[in-house]
Amino acid sequence: MSSPALQRSAARPQPRSALTEVELTWIEKRYEQWIRFGRMATDRIINRRTRIVGFRPGTTFAFVRWLSNDFGTVHSSIDIVTAVKPGEAYTTLPFVRPGGEILLHIEGWPKVAQVLQAIDAVEAAGVDPCDASPDHWRHVCNRLSAGMPARAYTAERHAAWLRRKALEA
Numbered sequence: 176m177s178s179p180a181l182q183r184s185a186a187r188p189q190p191r192s193a194l195t196e197v198e199l200t201w202i203e204k205r206y207e208q209w210i211r212f213g214r215m216a217t218d219r220i221i222n223r224r225t226r227i228v229g230f231r232p233g234t235t236f237a238f239v240r241w242l243s244n245d246f247g248t249v250h251s252s253i254d255i256v257t258a259v260k261p262g263e264a265y266t267t268l269p270f271v272r273p274g275g276e277i278l279l280h281i282e283g284w285p286k287v288a289q290v291l292q293a294i295d296a297v298e299a300a301g302v303d304p305c306d307a308s309p310d311h312w313r314h315v316c317n318r319l320s321a322g323m324p325a326r327a328y329t330a331e332r333h334a335a336w337l338r339r340k341a342l343e344a
Contacts, residue, residue, distance in 0.1 A: 194229035195258035197238055198270045201225075204243065208270065211237035211253070211294060212304040232260040235278070235305050235312075237294060238271065239287070253287045255279040255312045278312035286319050297328045308336035 194216055199208045201224055210228060213236025217229035230236055235257045242250040256275035259265045265274035281290050293315050297304045311328045318325040 192229070193232060193261055195232070195234075195256075195275055196227050196229045196272045197236070198272075199226050199228060206243075207239075207241045209239050211239050211291065213237060214305055230258040232258050232263075234258045235307075235309065237290075237304065238268075239291075240270070241284075248284055250282070251284040251287045252280065252282040253290050255290075255316075257309060276309075278309050279316035281316060281319055289319055290315060293325055293328075300328055300330055300333070302328065302330070302333045307333065310336075 196217075197210065199210065201207050201209070213230060214234055215228045215236075216231045216234075217227075219227045219229075221227060235255065238254045238256060240250065240252050241248065254268060254271075255278045256268065256271065257278060258275050259273075266277050267274040268277065279290065281287055294304050297307050297311075307328055311332070315325040
């Protein structure tokens with residue numbers, strides 16, 4: 176029989192970790208989840224197919240999910256998310272605990288491929304996608320959803336974002 180003190184401590188809600196955790200599963204050519212970009216704070220291997228990565232609050236990352244069967248791709252999506260602090264509002268996402276601020280959510284392989292190209296273009300401009308303006312990722316999402324091309328993210332746009340961010344601080 177447990178003590179009353181132990182029962183009281185078990186009944187209290189436990190504070191959640193400050194990290195946003197993403198569960199990644201990899202079953203070759205069937206079910207693949209991966210991080211396209213993001214600065215991981217932790218990386219925990221659960222088994223040979225599953226691992227859990229953690230991101231500190233304020234970190235932006237891209238989470239790609241792809242699923243197929245014998246006839247081809249069943250589902251593909253990409254989410255660009257900013258990890259939130261404990262107590263901040265967030266949106267839940269599959270495999271992301273507790274959730275985050277969603278900057279971009281796109282489904283369907285042709286559009287996912289366009290987002291991956293947009294990420295490559297940001298890197299080609301000499302900017303780490305983690306550091307790009309959140310507004311750029313929202314812009315890419317809105318333009319692709321409307322079937323229109325997104326504006327390029329340039330070094331000049333990035334410099335403007337950094338100046339605006341410095342003014343807000």
